[in-house]
Amino acid sequence: MVGIKTDVSVEEKLKLSSQLVSVEQCPDLLPEDFIYHTKNRGRAVPIFKILVSNICYNDCLYCANRSTRNCKRYKFRVAEVVNVFMELYSQGKVSGIFLSSGIHNRPDRVQAEILKVVEILRKKYRYSGYIHSKVIPGSDPEIVRALFEFSDRVSINLEAPGERYIRKIAPHKDFLKLYTRLKQLVQFSKKYNLNSGITTQLIVGIGDEDDRTLLSFAHRLYTQIGIRRMYYSGFQPVEATPLEGKSRCRKLRILRLYQADYLIRMYGFSPQEFAYDDSGNLLLSKDPKLAWAEKNLIKVNINNARFEELIRIPGIGHNSAREILLLRKKKRIKLSDLKNLGINRYQTLKFIQT
Ligand code: SF4
Structure with missing residues (x-):
């Protein structure tokens, strides 16, 4: 060395x-x-x-x-x-x-x-x-x-979403062994009732992996293995390494990945539902929930939509949806009521009917 x-x-x-x-x-x-x-x-x-x-x-x-x-x-x-x-x-x-x-x-x-x-x-x-x-x-x-x-938390970095990706950036790393160890960690975590669960990390922007592949892989780890959290680390070239001339990963790409990951973990989205560009990457120009809504959402009736439908509206999260359900028990909701709840953005209201 x-x-x-x-x-x-x-x-x-x-x-x-x-x-x-x-x-x-x-x-x-x-x-x-x-x-x-x-x-x-x-x-x-x-x-x-x-x-x-x-x-x-x-x-x-x-x-x-x-x-x-x-x-x-x-x-x-x-x-x-x-x-x-x-x-x-x-x-x-x-x-x-x-x-x-x-x-x-x-x-x-x-x-x-x-x-x-x-x-x-x-x-x-x-x-x-x-x-x-x-x-x-x-x-x-x-x-x-x-x-x-x-x-409280234990992690191991997979770095890439599969053997063919990791071989190009860390040739000595054995993806299957890392993956098997990750599964073993989740088993241990259940036995020891680990507070903050098992996490792992992927490096983004280093190879030819696209966001659809990364999110599908993360989804698999959430649903089939039971990790608590995926972290996305944007590649940054380091001087005097073989990749020093490669471009750094854009911060906006990482932000979009975290937004989509959150929608998968907390809102029940599947990776196939997001809007991707021709390269299989999330659209940088808009939040993935908004991009999904513009393609898929017709106006939601705020007075009879289910909780799961309400949280699909851009700008409405779990708390707002609960407040809407509570208010609905008392009265028929009008647009002015939503404004009183702080729901007043155009990007939200355009998907709502009362
Ligand atoms: S070279 Fe860096 S990424 Fe690879 S095992 Fe060592 S510390 Fe980890």
């Missing part, structure tokens, strides 16, 4: 970690140095997100930590991670931790270090807040199982 130099101060390790840690480009996640604010029930929760080491023996084409890339390397000791986190936590700066790492040793060793950190936090410091642990591909299932005793 090129450029290994591990005599680095904790401060510098933190700085390097904050630059390198894989950040899901999710509208819920707002980076602020090494602290990320993730939304939980509308509340911003600051999370300490740390890459334990950027040393990695793998050589994924897109990654800043790939073994053949010449860069400054570091590795935190277990005690350093614990101390830094407890310091931030006692100062009230963070209320959770997300641990990930490059594969700097045998997968079991790397996973065991992550396990050690979370075990110390829970047992020695009686820390009861949020812990998200990343699973290292190829690590012993028994070490992984132990993680579940201490974690």
Whole structure:
């Protein structure tokens, strides 16, 4: 491996970690140095997100930590991670931790270090807040199982929606093994009643995968495997990697994917219902729910539509639909009543009749 130099101060390790840690480009996640604010029930929760080491023996084409890339390397000791986190936590700066790492040793060793950190936090410091642990591909299932005793959320990154996609960007990664491990994690999570479930991540804009393929894959993972959440990470070229000349993924594409993903998880949409362009990608020009409605929705009668029909109207979410149903019990609803409920956008009202 090129450029290994591990005599680095904790401060510098933190700085390097904050630059390198894989950040899901999710509208819920707002980076602020090494602290990320993730939304939980509308509340911003600051999370300490740390890459334990950027040393990695793998050589994924897109990654800043790939073994053949010449860069400054570091590795935190277990005690350093614990101390830094407890310091931030006692100062009230963070209320959770997300641990990930490059594969700097045998997968079991790397996973065991992550396990050690979370075990110390829970047992020695009686820390009861949020812990998200990343699973290292190829690590012993028994070490992984132990993680579940201490974690709220566990994740493993699939990175791509199938073998043929991953082969082009991470040739050493075995998609089937990753997929099988993901399924195993969901089984563990049911047994341990994991609060925040199992998540995974796809990199977007790196290969020839289109949004229809990504969303169909996510839908399969939600319905057939039972993951809690899919994250979409927009590809960003990294200097001195084989993909440095490739264009970055547009943020708007990621936003549209999250909007469509939300409609799948919370509104019962199937990926086939969305409007795609000729390349199989979501329309960038409009929100997927609006695009669907313009193609499929005739006016909905607000006085007799079912809940499931109401939430298909752009601009009407679960709360508004419940308010409409409540109001309907008292009176016949007129347009002026909707305005009193805050439902007054043209893009919503044009699909409604009273
Ligand atoms: S295994 Fe992870 S850290 Fe290592 S090169 Fe691949 S993506 Fe980067």
